[in-house]
Amino acid sequence: MEETLNYVELYNVLADRYEVQGVITPNTKLIFILESPHIAEIKHGVPVAGPSGATMSKKLFGEEYGKPLGLLLQKQLEESKDRPSLDVVGLLNVCNIPMQKRPYEKEDIEQSNGFLNQLETIRTSNQKSQFKDENLNNVQRFILSKFQHRLESLVDRELTIVPCGRFAQKFFKLANVTSQKWTVVEEVPHPSYNSWSRERYQTPVNNVIQELNRHKI
Numbered sequence: 691m692e693e694t695l696n697y698v699e700l701y702n703v704l705a706d707r708y709e710v711q712g713v714i715t716p717n718t719k720l721i722f723i724l725e726s727p728h729i730a731e732i733k734h735g736v737p738v739a740g741p742s743g744a745t746m747s748k749k750l751f752g753e754e755y756g757k758p759l760g761l762l763l764q765k766q767l768e769e770s771k772d773r774p775s776l777d778v779v780g781l782l783n784v785c786n787i788p789m790q791k792r793p794y795e796k797e798d799i800e801q802s803n804g805f806l807n808q809l810e811t812i813r814t815s816n817q818k819s820q821f822k823d824e825n826l827n828n829v830q831r832f833i834l835s836k837f838q839h840r841l842e843s844l845v846d847r848e849l850t851i852v853p854c855g856r857f858a859q860k861f862f863k864l865a866n867v868t869s870q871k872w873t874v875v876e877e878v879p880h881p882s883y884n885s886w887s888r889e890r891y892q893t894p895v896n897n898v899i900q901e902l903n904r905h906k907i
Contacts, residue, residue, distance in 0.1 A: 855880025
């Protein structure tokens with residue numbers, strides 16, 4: 691990467707090695723929207739492949755399901771078995787490359803020309819829809835436009851959309867992509883730190899489980 695590369699080119703260079711696509715199939719009926727991949731997701735090439743994904747699996751399918759949701763869906767795609775609960779679940783990240791530095795090699799961090807710093811700032815600024823720094827606004831609009839495109843491809847489908855956590859909720863709101871065919875479950879926390887088991891979040895999490903049961907084939 692050269693210092694003269696702009697944020698679009700920097701994204702594309704990093705995406706060659708670090709991009710993790712979502713999991714959406716013709717059978718998908720319920721889509722969890724999450725933030726971005728991290729170390730486990732880069733390793734396995736699928737969203738929520740770490741502890742957060744394990745929290746999701748246990749809450750959705752029972753304590754005996756300790757394998758991260760992303761890995762369960764990955765296995766389901768490979769085996770194509772009749773598992774109604776898994777068949778209807780999809781995963782979508784707001785940003786398909788990590789928005790934290792930890793998953794990146796040192797060389798890529800050094801050559802990113804501050805782009806990863808910008809991603810980290812946007813990631814931790816859930817309360818801001820606009821920044822004083824126009825460079826941050828440009829990067830956020832770029833990430834948002836890619837996310838909008840993925841949402842727009844789904845507007846003709848009967849879906850339940852579940853933005854998980856404040857970051858995903860912020861970007862889903864900013865994207866302003868809607869459909870009469872969508873049911874949106876509000877106020878669902880990000881599944882990190884076992885938040886889905888906290889008493890304060892049981893109503894929205896139970897709403898998700900109800901939607902999952904409704905969509906089972």
